[in-house]
Amino acid sequence: xxxxxxxxRTLAGDAYEAIRQAIRSGSVKPGExxxxxxxxxxxxxxxxxxxxxLARLTAEGFTVLDDHRGYSVAxxxxxxxxxxxxxxxxxxGEALRLSVEKGDAxxxxxxxxxxxxxxxxxxxREDIPSAIREDWEExxxxxxxxxxxxxxxxxxxxxxxxxxxxxxxxxxLSVSVSAGARDPAAEHRRLMELALARDGxxxxxxxxxHYGRTAAALEGFLKE
Amino acid sequence: xxxxxxxxRTLAGDAYEAIRQAIRSGSVKPGExxxxxxxxxxxxxxxxxxxxxLARLTAEGFTVLDDHRGYSVAxxxxxxxxxxxxxxxxxxGEALRLSVEKGDAxxxxxxxxxxxxxxxxxxxREDIPSAIREDWEExxxxxxxxxxxxxxxxxxxxxxxxxxxxxxxxxxLSVSVSAGARDPAAEHRRLMELALARDGxxxxxxxxxHYGRTAAALEGFLKE
DNA sequence: GAGTCAACGATTTTCGAAAATCTTCCAGAG
DNA sequence: CTCTGGAAGATTTTCGAAAATCGTTGACTC
Numbered sequence: 415x416x417x418x419x420x421x422x423r424t425l426a427g428d429a430y431e432a433i434r435q436a437i438r439s440g441s442v443k444p445g446e447x448x449x450x451x452x453x454x455x456x457x458x459x460x461x462x463x464x465x466x467x468l469a470r471l472t473a474e475g476f477t478v479l480d481d482h483r484g485y486s487v488a489x490x491x492x493x494x495x496x497x498x499x500x501x502x503x504x505x506x507g508e509a510l511r512l513s514v515e516k517g518d519a520x521x522x523x524x525x526x527x528x529x530x531x532x533x534x535x536x537x538x539r540e541d542i543p544s545a546i547r548e549d550w551e552e553x554x555x556x557x558x559x560x561x562x563x564x565x566x567x568x569x570x571x572x573x574x575x576x577x578x579x580x581x582x583x584x585x586x587l588s589v590s591v592s593a594g595a596r597d598p599a600a601e602h603r604r605l606m607e608l609a610l611a612r613d614g615x616x617x618x619x620x621x622x623x624h625y626g627r628t629a630a631a632l633e634g635f636l637k638e
Numbered sequence: 639x640x641x642x643x644x645x646x647r648t649l650a651g652d653a654y655e656a657i658r659q660a661i662r663s664g665s666v667k668p669g670e671x672x673x674x675x676x677x678x679x680x681x682x683x684x685x686x687x688x689x690x691x692l693a694r695l696t697a698e699g700f701t702v703l704d705d706h707r708g709y710s711v712a713x714x715x716x717x718x719x720x721x722x723x724x725x726x727x728x729x730x731g732e733a734l735r736l737s738v739e740k741g742d743a744x745x746x747x748x749x750x751x752x753x754x755x756x757x758x759x760x761x762x763r764e765d766i767p768s769a770i771r772e773d774w775e776e777x778x779x780x781x782x783x784x785x786x787x788x789x790x791x792x793x794x795x796x797x798x799x800x801x802x803x804x805x806x807x808x809x810x811l812s813v814s815v816s817a818g819a820r821d822p823a824a825e826h827r828r829l830m831e832l833a834l835a836r837d838g839x840x841x842x843x844x845x846x847x848h849y850g851r852t853a854a855a856l857e858g859f860l861k862e
Numbered sequence: 863g864a865g866t867c868a869a870c871g872a873t874t875t876t877c878g879a880a881a882a883t884c885t886t887c888c889a890g891a892g
Numbered sequence: 893c894t895c896t897g898g899a900a901g902a903t904t905t906t907c908g909a910a911a912a913t914c915g916t917t918g919a920c921t922c
Contacts, residue, residue, distance in 0.1 A: 424904095427705075449872095449874090462689075466689065473697030473698075481651075481874095482647075483915095504729070504794075505729070570725055573797060649876070685877085705883095706904060707904080
């Protein structure tokens with residue numbers, strides 16, 4: 415959704431990555447308050463770039479701002495998970511349908527390549543089977559992005575990307591809760607096959623079901 | 639989508655309002671570069687709150703950021719209008735369908751009240767018929783927000799609000815281009831009647847057509 | 863004992879200048 | 893004449909401290 419930072423263009427970009435990583439990995443917990451003093455120590459910089467990073471994270475739903483009370487990590491809840499799932503089913507389902515309809519041979523190649531990269535490595539870490547592998551998560555995001563990449567709507571793509579990254583923390587929970595109970599590899603393969611077979615309706619339905627299962631695996635594990 | 643600022647909670651909030659207003663009113667043009675020196679003079683404050691305001695505006699699509707080259711006003715284009723229209727038809731159409739399905743008597747009252755307030759004043763200014771009245775635009779936004787307010791999905795509401803405000807600049811153009819050619823009052827009334835009659839499909843279709851007409855009125859007027 | 867209010871401590875928010883970066887422009891070589 | 897190199901100027905980005913604000917504590921009144 416924004417300019418890609420190779421890792422050192424601006425300090426604000428670095429701070430964004432660092433804080434985002436701290437939130438995703440769980441080293442700062444949902445609902446926890448984020449003090450500027452701590453974040454400055456963590457990122458090794460002054461307050462200004464940290465402030466800009468938090469502004470971006472807030473726009474993406476990772477943090478929340480209370481005037482004069484500062485920022486804190488957004489909470490996780492069952493109701494937000496349901497809401498997020500429904501929104502993703504609507505937006506990404508439609509984007510996939512459009513993409514299947516409009517995609518050319520380049521798009522097919524992108525989908526196949528992304529799927530191959532993702533299928534090549536296991537989802538969970540070998541040392542901690544309840545934890546997700548960072549590189550798998552990256553390739554997983556790339557696969558879903560590739561699927562909808564031919565939809566022709568930058569705005570829809572931006573919405574989908576935001577929703578996808580916002581669902582990231584729930585996805586991690588899902589892996590640790592339902593380790594081995596599902597077969598995500600099969601679901602992804604089926605998704606790809608339907609898309610390449612130009613079955614837009616079927617692919618959309620499979621995607622919605624795919625997301626529905628992830629959400630269902632977390633029902634009962636989250637309160638409220 | 640964020641905490642409401644009564645007008646003086648933080649300077650950053652004031653800067654956000656001021657710059658947003660400058661962009662919407664057209665006193666800074668699409669594509670134009672926004673220098674911090676100018677904005678500081680405009681807002682009467684230091685660089686820090688201006689920077690935060692621009693971060694928020696960028697998240698909402700009003701401005702764009704190039705690393706080390708600063709911010710500039712987002713351009714208008716025919717392709718973005720089409721994209722925006724399609725996204726709004728998808729998201730707001732679904733939100734309206736859900737709202738009609740779930741809305742209670744309070745929701746009905748909110749819709750009727752919001753429509754009454756909007757219908758009570760003319761859309762265009764009396765002195766400059768090609769310019770939109772600020773208070774009408776406010777009530778127009780409130781009416782559309784009321785229609786979908788019972789959809790039960792905070793995330794979908796946030797997306798719709800962002801898309802609606804992002805379409806604001808196109809809407810102003812539409813008024814100046816097609817002054818008198820359409821009858822938006824009738825469209826709004828029909829929309830309300832279908833919603834109150836609990837015709838979710840019909841209301842959704844009417845909304846999509848409503849947006850389609852606004853977009854069509856601008857075809858040929860925008861290049862690219 | 864309950865309630866009010868002022869002062870304190872912690873934290874955010876803002877400032878004004880310094881540092882870093884990009885763009886432009888001009889001189890000099892090929 | 894065109895292209896490369898580099899210094900000057902303009903602008904963004906970052907810093908460290910000052911100002912403003914919020915929550916709390918504790919004394920004081922009723």
